[in-house]
Amino acid sequence: MDLRSYARxxxxxxxxxxxxxxxxxxxxxxxxxxxxxxxxxxxxxxGVVIGFLSGSSLSVSGPAAGxxxxxxxxxxxxxxxxxxxxxxxxxxxxxxALGFAKGGNIGHFFPVSVIKGMLAAIxxxxxxxxxxxxxGRDTDFEGDESFxxxxxxxxxxxxxxxxxxxxxxxxxxCLLTLAIIYGWERPxxxxxxxxxxxxxxxxxxxxxxxxxxLLTSVATRWAISDVSHFVSLPSTRTDSLSAxxxxxxxxxxxxxxxxxxxxxxxxxxxxxxxxxIEASDKLDPFKRxxxxxxxxxxxxxxxxxxxxxxxxxLTSVIxxxxxxxxxxxxxxxxxxxxGFILLAAVIAIPHFLELIPKAALAAVLFSVGYKxxxxxxxxxxxxxxxxxxxxxxxxxxxxxxTDLLIxxxxxxxxxxxxxxxxxxxxxxxxxxxxxxYLVKFTRxxxxxxxxxxxxxxNSIPNDSRVIIDGKQANFIDQDIQxxxxxxxxxxxxxxxxxxxxxxxxxxxxxPRSL
Numbered sequence: 001m002d003l004r005s006y007a008r009x010x011x012x013x014x015x016x017x018x019x020x021x022x023x024x025x026x027x028x029x030x031x032x033x034x035x036x037x038x039x040x041x042x043x044x045x046x047g048v049v050i051g052f053l054s055g056s057s058l059s060v061s062g063p064a065a066g067x068x069x070x071x072x073x074x075x076x077x078x079x080x081x082x083x084x085x086x087x088x089x090x091x092x093x094x095x096x097a098l099g100f101a102k103g104g105n106i107g108h109f110f111p112v113s114v115i116k117g118m119l120a121a122i123x124x125x126x127x128x129x130x131x132x133x134x135x136g137r138d139t140d141f142e143g144d145e146s147f148x149x150x151x152x153x154x155x156x157x158x159x160x161x162x163x164x165x166x167x168x169x170x171x172x173x174c175l176l177t178l179a180i181i182y183g184w185e186r187p188x189x190x191x192x193x194x195x196x197x198x199x200x201x202x203x204x205x206x207x208x209x210x211x212x213x214l215l216t217s218v219a220t221r222w223a224i225s226d227v228s229h230f231v232s233l234p235s236t237r238t239d240s241l242s243a244x245x246x247x248x249x250x251x252x253x254x255x256x257x258x259x260x261x262x263x264x265x266x267x268x269x270x271x272x273x274x275x276x277i278e279a280s281d282k283l284d285p286f287k288r289x290x291x292x293x294x295x296x297x298x299x300x301x302x303x304x305x306x307x308x309x310x311x312x313x314l315t316s317v318i319x320x321x322x323x324x325x326x327x328x329x330x331x332x333x334x335x336x337x338x339g340f341i342l343l344a345a346v347i348a349i350p351h352f353l354e355l356i357p358k359a360a361l362a363a364v365l366f367s368v369g370y371k372x373x374x375x376x377x378x379x380x381x382x383x384x385x386x387x388x389x390x391x392x393x394x395x396x397x398x399x400x401x402t403d404l405l406i407x408x409x410x411x412x413x414x415x416x417x418x419x420x421x422x423x424x425x426x427x428x429x430x431x432x433x434x435x436x437y438l439v440k441f442t443r444x445x446x447x448x449x450x451x452x453x454x455x456x457x458n459s460i461p462n463d464s465r466v467i468i469d470g471k472q473a474n475f476i477d478q479d480i481q482x483x484x485x486x487x488x489x490x491x492x493x494x495x496x497x498x499x500x501x502x503x504x505x506x507x508x509x510x511p512r513s514l
Contacts, residue, residue: 006333012199013329014337019205020323020368021047021062021342022353023231023361027142028063031150032071034081034312036234037244039063040346041311047339049305050314051332053298056290059280060320060335061302063312065145066272066404067265071313074261078252081310085248088307090262095270095300104292107274110408111415113388115278116381117395118408122318123372124400130362130369131159134174136167138228138358143319146403155400169215169224170359173208177363180204199327201364208360224357231356233346246310265303268405269315273299275408276316283325323368387422391415420448430456440469447479457487462494471502 021043029039046061054061074084098104125145132140139151140158147154153161183189184200215223224230234244252258277290295316302314324334345353381392395411402410427449431438437460445453460466468484470476476484488498 005330008197009328009330010334011337012197012202013324013327013334014341016199016201016327016364017060017320017324017329017334017338018341018345019201019361019364021060021320021338022345023142023358024065024317024319025063025342026232027144028065028068029312031065031068031141031144032063032312033075034071034084035244035246035310036232038081038246038310038312040234040342041245041309042306042314044339044343045302045306045309045311046314046317047335047337047342049339050298050302050316051336051339053294053301054290054316054332054335055294055298056277056280056316057286057288057331058284058321058325058329058334059277059290059295059316060324060338061273061299061314061316062320063143064269064272064315064317065143067269067313067315070261070264070268074265077257077261078255080249081246082249083252083255083258084261085246085307085310086250086252087258087261088265088311088313089248089304090259091265091269091313092300092303092305092307094263094266095303096297097300098266098270099293099296099298099300102293103270104274104294104296107278107292110275110278111391111412111419112282113381113391114395114408114411114415115275115282116377117392117411118275118399118404119279119282119318119322120373120377120392121396121399121407122322122404123369124396125155126319126365126369126372128155128159128400130365132162133229133358133362134170134366135162135165136170136224136226136229136359137162137165138226142358142361147401167224167226167229168222169212170229170357172215172222173212173224173357174359174363176211177204177208177360178366180207181363181367201327201367205356205360205364208357208363209355212357213355224359229358231353231358231361233350233354244310248307265313266300269299269303269313270296271405272315275404276318276321279318280316280321280325283322285325286330319365319368322372323364326368326371387418391418428453428456430459435461435463436465436467438467438469441471441473441476444473444475445480446475446477450479450483453480453483457483460496462496465497466491466499468498468500469502470500473503476503 025039025043026036029036042063050061074087075081078084078087129144140149149158181200181204184195184203189195212224273295274292277292277295281288281290299314306312306314381389391411391414394414395407398410399407427441427443427445429440429442431440439456491498
């Protein structure tokens, strides 16, 4: 490892990822109904274990908001967190097997427009979800990505509620933190080594925390006082860290629900990982490609380890990954280091961490969200035409109003429609000169091409000569043959001469053929 590059790029990035990961790990554990420390355990394993095994240079793994519903339902079904952990161990085994079976190859089939739409949607979701925290309202847990919230609100009603009941201290802390993050990136400051080696987000969060402490002394009525607005950690006052670890209950192996939950976890976690990896590779400034089957195996091992010592399920997570990339990480050393920092900080300085206002962390996530959804991205997609723009916009809107997986599936369906339509249109080409028309099949034609071919035939005027060329089509299915026959029969009444060339697999002859 290049120590100079590590100190300049990966270590600062690891500190930024730590700031992003800490509240997300705790918030997702809380929302899942799991022990609070399980989120920290998962965060550490996602960084250290998966970081070592993964072939990705920049992605970061940890507990994912997209699995909250499965986790909470699994715990309720199996009636204990220990029983759920056994299902998680099995899910990890399934993922390893999926990796060896080359199931990761499915990740190569995600359309680019959908991946970019997913990134933009996550950026917008981050911004929208952090507005209440920036205003001092913290009823929704950190890391929630769904439109409908557990508290009965949704993304927009929560913002409206927060606007009606703002906290002055939270707004001031957020503005100060944002100003430092923004100012830190100015070219004039980047000329100095200090500003290139020390992450602005870390300095900004520290400044925001110190600022609120000062407010409690000089302007009490403005200071943030509600404990729910600060990072809340599980107590670590114990002689042994093992007291916080929870172990799986292997006695539930006879329960069939365990295997259903395990398989569901494995499939959903794998899909989220593949999506995140594809998105991370798109953001990688060095354009490196992650071996997807190796990634599934790494995720599987990570979930086995997490299940064995009481952690939450893990996936590659785009929010942490994009924060890592945005902070300038160059290698997987950043992800690994953030895992060690997370563990050390929770054990060694929990009281200092609990002084961090969520408004300061909201400013960091505002910055991450903006980098994912810059206006230039929307302009770029617009310039590429409707076949790229429409799936992109649909993916963005669908994710904003549902959740990540549902939104991506909707986006893929729309992208598939455009892909199929383009292929159908290009499979049959019409060329005309005067009253002569050439209908050319550029590839195999099936019933899927009937609509476009019928439209072409209907557009040919009476008293014309038509040549149908099938040289490049190795296969013409029965539906297309039927359409050719119908057209040739109708052509007699329209005084259209129909000829064919290089069409040898018809089970009948056109009335007029070469």
